[in-house]
Amino acid sequence: MSEHWSGAQAERHLRSLELFGMRFGLDRMRRMMTAMGSPERDFRSIHVLGTNGKTSTTRMIAAILEHHGLRTGTYTSPHLVSYDERVQIGEHDVSGGSFAAAVARAAAASERVNRTLGEDDHVTQFELLTAAAFWELARQEIEVAVIEAGLGGRYDATSVIESEVTVLTNVGLEHTRWLGPTVADIAAEKLAVVARGSILALGSGLHADALRVAEEVAAKQGARIVRAGAQWSEPLLAKGAFQRANFALAKVAAEAYLETAGIEPQAQAMRAAALHVATPGRMQVIDTEPLTVLDGAHNPDAVAALAGSLPEMVGERPLGLVLGVLEDKDAASMLQTLLPLCERAWFTAPPSARALSPAALQSLARQQGFEEVVCEPHPRAALAMAREWARAQAPSGAVLATGSIYLVGDLLAVEGASGQQRMVGS
Numbered sequence: 001m002s003e004h005w006s007g008a009q010a011e012r013h014l015r016s017l018e019l020f021g022m023r024f025g026l027d028r029m030r031r032m033m034t035a036m037g038s039p040e041r042d043f044r045s046i047h048v049l050g051t052n053g054k055t056s057t058t059r060m061i062a063a064i065l066e067h068h069g070l071r072t073g074t075y076t077s078p079h080l081v082s083y084d085e086r087v088q089i090g091e092h093d094v095s096g097g098s099f100a101a102a103v104a105r106a107a108a109a110s111e112r113v114n115r116t117l118g119e120d121d122h123v124t125q126f127e128l129l130t131a132a133a134f135w136e137l138a139r140q141e142i143e144v145a146v147i148e149a150g151l152g153g154r155y156d157a158t159s160v161i162e163s164e165v166t167v168l169t170n171v172g173l174e175h176t177r178w179l180g181p182t183v184a185d186i187a188a189e190k191l192a193v194v195a196r197g198s199i200l201a202l203g204s205g206l207h208a209d210a211l212r213v214a215e216e217v218a219a220k221q222g223a224r225i226v227r228a229g230a231q232w233s234e235p236l237l238a239k240g241a242f243q244r245a246n247f248a249l250a251k252v253a254a255e256a257y258l259e260t261a262g263i264e265p266q267a268q269a270m271r272a273a274a275l276h277v278a279t280p281g282r283m284q285v286i287d288t289e290p291l292t293v294l295d296g297a298h299n300p301d302a303v304a305a306l307a308g309s310l311p312e313m314v315g316e317r318p319l320g321l322v323l324g325v326l327e328d329k330d331a332a333s334m335l336q337t338l339l340p341l342c343e344r345a346w347f348t349a350p351p352s353a354r355a356l357s358p359a360a361l362q363s364l365a366r367q368q369g370f371e372e373v374v375c376e377p378h379p380r381a382a383l384a385m386a387r388e389w390a391r392a393q394a395p396s397g398a399v400l401a402t403g404s405i406y407l408v409g410d411l412l413a414v415e416g417a418s419g420q421q422r423m424v425g426s
Contacts, residue, residue, distance in 0.1 A: 007084070007096040010103035014083055017125035024155035028113060028123050032131040033160055035109035039138035043073070045161045046257055049149045049190040050169030050203070052302045053246045056238065056279040057169050058148045059088075060250030061257075063277035065144060066090055067269040068258060073142040075133040075158070077126070077150060080281050080296075080409040087133045089140050091277070098136060106132035126150055130157040144257065154192035164260050166194045166223075167201045167253045169246070171210035172301040187213040196221045199260070201253035204228045204245055226252045236274045239283035240309030247274055281408045283309060290390035291317060291398040292383075294412070296405040298326070300333040306402060307337050318343050318397035320386040323361060324350040324379055324407035331356055332364050334403065339365060343397075344372040344389060348382040350406035379410045 005013075033040055048058045055076045065072045072090065079085040084099035094102075109131065110123035117123075130150075137145050147163070150156045171187045187210035194200055200223045202214055218225050228249035236247055255265045281296045283306070293313060297306040310319075321342040325331045339345065345365065347358035358375035365373055376382040383401055390397035401411055 005100040005104040007082075007100045010100040011083060013103060013107055014125055014129065017123075017128060023121075023124055024152065026155055026157070026160060028117065028121070029127050029130065029157045029160050031113045031116065032106070032109050032123060032127060033134070035112050036105065036131060036135050039135045040161050042138035043142050044144045044261075045163040046144065046146045046165045046167060046253060047149060047158065047161060047163040047193060048146060048167040048169065048253075049153050049193070050167070051172035051186075052297075052299065052305065053169040053203070053242065053249075054148045056243060056246045056282055057167060057250050057253075058146045059091075059279060060238075060247050060273070060277050061167070061254050062088070062146045063091065063273040064250060064254035064270060065146070065257065067273040067276075068254075068263055068266065070261070070263075071141070071143045073137040073140060073145045074148075075130070075137065075145065076148045077129070078405055080405065081412055083129065085280075086129065087136055089137075089142065094136055094140075098139075099132070102132040102136040102139075103128070105135055124157075127157045134161075144261075149190070149193075153190035155189075156193075159193045162195045163193075163198065164195070165199045165201060165253055165257045166191070167249065168206065168210070168214060169203045169249060170205055170301070171207055172299060182209065183207045184209040184213050186210075188217070191217045194218065194221050194223050196223070198223045199256040200225050201249060201256055202227050203249045204230045226256050228252045232274060234271055234274060237277060238279045239285070239313055240306070241312075242305035242309060243279065243282065281405065281412070283313065284408075285313075286412070287387075290387055290393075290396050292387060292390075293398065293400050294408045295400065295402045296408045297334075297402050298329055298404050300330050300337065303334045303337050303402070307341060310341060310400070314398045314400075317395065318390070318393045320389050320397055320399045321345040322348060322379070322382050322386050322399060322401035322407075323403040324348040324358075324382075324401075325356045325361065325403040326350060326352060326354045326406070327356040328354060329356070329403075331361060331403075332367075335361070335364055335368060335370075338400075338402075339368060339370045342400075344374075344386075345370065346374045346376055346382040346386045348375075348379045348407070349377045350379065350404040351410050352404075352406045355404075355406075379407055383411055 231244040
């Protein structure tokens, strides 16, 4: 298989793997790493796990390490607009050509691995993406990678790394079909990756059951626990109280890693990172006339954090909601939090085969006594209608679009090589 793929070829190949779905287990991933020359051994790493806040915390840790002079890479998921967003060197996405070459290399390895597997077993899309990311991070000769886990921990494809610092943002009841029915079960699955003698950094708002499991795992593994303060209190580019909590966790995790690397943490570098690191798709203001905010909150805990941060951004403006949710999410709880804050809602469908229909959202809203609803299946059309409504309010209203990363990605586009994001559907 040629390694000279275009970005379009790489994307087509990745999309073709969606048919194979999600499969837990590390055997395929370990075989992939062997076939690719074990790139995961070429860099040190920090592993970020949790239910919410993983991507922001990952980017924040990386920014802090970069501002301390370390050549740092990140691997995050999912992406908003393009697959190559998932791998960054410093604070820049890898180039499309480099990403396509990494995917081609991983695809060639997957062909060899698939021949060693059973008839109904295949390398999954996430495994191939993760293998491509590790290969590219190694090729870029980074010193440390900050790696965001996928769904779990124990059997997640990212867990072929052995990290000196593991980070747990929080634990909520999500993906219970795969991870277990309780917070304690889910925490145990996530924290199964904690290495012996390592450091475990914990978020400040951790559920009591998850904290108990974390302490048990740390004791068993001889790992040292460091805990975040409640919030970062100095200026932060990322908006929202939940981002101040994420940065507080990123700070203690980065400090723990710097200690292992023999580097003294610098307050000035921390402040510079806080003022510089961007978190696309989280409380992202894409226009001010009218104020239009996109946020990828996709479960009740994330929506609650978003709702708590809205007043400082929206103020007293009348608020219109554009909501699109996947069918496996607790849409009723999300609506229960969001609808009291809004005067009108436009229900839409994220671009996914698993999207919940706008009519189903409307039915849930009516059960909660909310009638000011428009169903518009096309997200960009729904956003345009909401923005037109907001402009007509006196004083001018605001629009919040949320409910799914897929929805937010569809409402963002990339212009040219600069990677600047622009509004669509206005």
